[in-house]
Amino acid sequence: MAELKDQIRDDLKTAMKARDKQVTTVLRSVLATIGTEEVSGDAPRELTGDEELAIIRSEVKKRREAAEGFTAGGRTESAESELAEAKILGRYLPAALSEDELDALVAAEVSAAAAELGEQPGMKQMGQIVRAVNEKAHGRAEGKVVAAKVRAALQ
Template structure:
């Protein structure tokens, strides 16, 4: 399903002559293809939609770091390019959960798993990743889980 959405987005960007969107969608498809090839070499199936969501989140994180470095280095035009790509990539992600909703979900996961302390943190994060891939920032969620388990 995500692959179809990306393919359609690429065709639409070509028709509309949106160069930035086209190049960003191509970068996404290349990252997916690279992961497919790596999986094939390891004897695994092609990437799933959940894997694609993780790839997109990783791409956003990389671009955020690059934009920060470019801004600190006085290269505003390159930082703007990275930020524009982030916005395009975000179009393919499901709507992100609010901090309040994340706390609510995390509290439910902690209760469900019976987590008692920080040693149970991995179990909670694993469930969150299974159920909410692409819907939350897991770095932020990890901090919230840690605070709640103290």
């Protein structure tokens, strides 16, 4: 399932023809990361679409964290560059859930946990609820945001 990888390769060719250095560098980097992951382990294998998305999510997260560090260190130009790279990679991720959709998903999982327990779930069940919400969100919501929403719903 290399549809995403093929899309990135096509976009890389387009960026190279347009001589867009930043996009070219970012796409080469993510393709290298995907390639490294494909050959790691006992035998080379082709990654699934979900694994490719996980790699891109990881790369976006790295760049956002680096931008936060640069901002804290007073290096705004570097922070802007990292955020621009994260935005480039963000094009390959599925659209994020809206606040309302995420709230509805959290409420549904909390009520499902309440039905299963026979009482209102507490903080002990937070991990189970966060895991269930993340599975249903299919990577369209950040873990920190999901955890915060679940924590708020349980209190």
